[in-house]
Amino acid sequence: MADRPIKELNWKTPLEAARKPSLNQIAKMGICGIMDPIAPGIPSGSDTATLALLGYDALKVYSGRGALEAIGSGINVLPSDVAFRCNFATVNEDLVVLDRRAGRIANEDAAKLAESLQKIRLEKPSVEFVFKNTVQHRAALVIRGEKLSTAVSDSDPEKVGVKVLEIRPLDENSETKLTVKILNKLMDKFRKLLERHPVNKERSKRELLPANIILCRGAGTAPRIKPLSEVYGVNAACIAATSLIRGVCKVAGMKLIDVKGATGTPQTDFMAKAKAAIQTLKTNDFVVLHVKATDVASHDGDVKQKIELIEKIDRMFGYMLNNIDLNSTYLAVTADHTTSSITQNHEGDPVPLAITGPYVRRDDVEEFGERACAKGGLNRIRGMDLMPILMNLIGKTKKFGA
């Protein structure tokens, strides 16, 4: 949701330019501030930032995106598994990347391709794997074995116009060499199957980009963290469609609530998520409602869409304000990172934060925006400070000292 000033918006940010009466109402009733998800100037990933916003020290516990994505997609990741974040992508015959998202392939097409990929058998060297598509071009790959390593490079070059990378070992261990061999063979088999797959032939006919390669990155294992129930003694639940966020919430021991129509895309059903959150609050101490859509619009550089999405989010908060008893409930609104619609990347600028509820030290901020919140009573905090603040407001923190 957070962004940098944009010339076309008369140097406002999309959030500042959007009509957002309910978000402003939360700012007005509450205490505001700005927050560095990890640290000032450091662009955070969605994974590290969400770990931080749930109160964990991401710099210490983060062990790669792959496992979080895989866990979130419903794969049961074992401690010895190595997991990757994958993209369905489009390359030309020289393996030069044309589109890292295969035209943001629809879930249905991706599911058919994933089903075929899962049927591949790798015999020499032999390995078990799980490949699962999640939302649009996103997917997760888990390779399973007792002697695998995460010290492997990515095949995803993370930009278009360059060749797909060969996966290389990042250390000299024999486990690493074996893992690299397995992965390069698997990537090759994936590529060959996708190239001649009927779904891609059909896509070409419809003038859609073929999803003719799998790019993988972020080799990792499942992070070892204490669940929120143990850290704060709370029942916690998560409403999110994005696998990565679901994965982080799951390793934090939160219940994952499935919501019909929640897709992790700009077409998601905001109101269905809001209704589910209200319902879930009845039996939980703490509920996270995550919206991915604004980040998608920023990565596409679509400022107009981003503003429209913020206005939809605002209406979602309007519904929640009408259905939450703020005499007994705290409501916080923030972002997990700034994404610039100009650079189309995550950036290190802080995000706005507002918290309302019965006993916050209400300040005089009247707008929910990057600059308005910077004048709020919370001043500037770190992402990992948010959870102790919220848990303290609902009486769930332990005193340090006596």
Next chain:
Amino acid sequence: MADRPIKELNWKTPLEAARKPSLNQIAKMGICGIMDPIAPGIPSGSDTATLALLGYDALKVYSGRGALEAIGSGINVLPSDVAFRCNFATVNEDLVVLDRRAGRIANEDAAKLAESLQKIRLEKPSVEFVFKNTVQHRAALVIRGEKLSTAVSDSDPEKVGVKVLEIRPLDENSETKLTVKILNKLMDKFRKLLERHPVNKERSKRELLPANIILCRGAGTAPRIKPLSEVYGVNAACIAATSLIRGVCKVAGMKLIDVKGATGTPQTDFMAKAKAAIQTLKTNDFVVLHVKATDVASHDGDVKQKIELIEKIDRMFGYMLNNIDLNSTYLAVTADHTTSSITQNHEGDPVPLAITGPYVRRDDVEEFGERACAKGGLNRIRGMDLMPILMNLIGKTKKFGA
């Protein structure tokens, strides 16, 4: 540049009292804040603060001022060398310090004395050393050997009216005892040579204080840090006359740009430095322009001079504003520490900071001052946060996470 409120200025600080249209313009166009070079309340040295402002964790990497001063003065400091920051000073016959800066001795006199000191030979115990004067009373001493220690006390009592200290061991190691023995012998030889040196006889005739002793402090080795080119992938250069700052920038892998007329004193050629900075920017991603003069005025308690110097710095920024394309360049202005013109010491109050350039979240601060900036959109950050913020603005930070 930063200071505390002063009664004679109607409780304004020198920066607040100065006429500074260009600095105010930067604040107006940019985003402002206050910054604790190390941490709130901790007075920082120029060395630790500059390390922090370049993004290093000074609390972890700082290994004494001596080596930084020596490196900055052009001495090639080896890993096993022990280096000291030295002052030419004035003592009476009982070795009571009368002036720690020998009347801020001119560079020419100091150079002649240093040349003579370098000719001294120490035989028992035998040691090689390098002694070099830098700006005014400042100098560096490096002692060279395989079995030396930094665990030695200073000879500089850091105040007037008390006796010069004997250098003592700070641990029980034999290397330390040897180092102490060498240093006390060397200090004694220095003292004897200076006492009868023609330059000092000449100074007495001109009614100038004789530089009749060398005070040394801050035993240290060269810090081991990654260069900025490796941390952020930037070409970086430094325009500074002060050896200590040059030393810090050199260990950070920055090119040192020599500027004719840049002296590290209140008489420095501000405009020559500004012109050199503009020129250097053409071939570098990041240029540091450092001005020492305001700190000198503060240490002398000369409020009037400090204000005049701030106004000269303001004109220097005026030149830069006219010659930098702020559509494609970021400009930040700050101080490396607060120096109180009343206590004449570095103090732990935060310093003001303003950053302008195309995509900063411009705030409503209209003045570059300690208190005006405290209301800015950056709120309060630490010195080591500045570099990630700047590097993020120019697209040189790596995302943490995915």
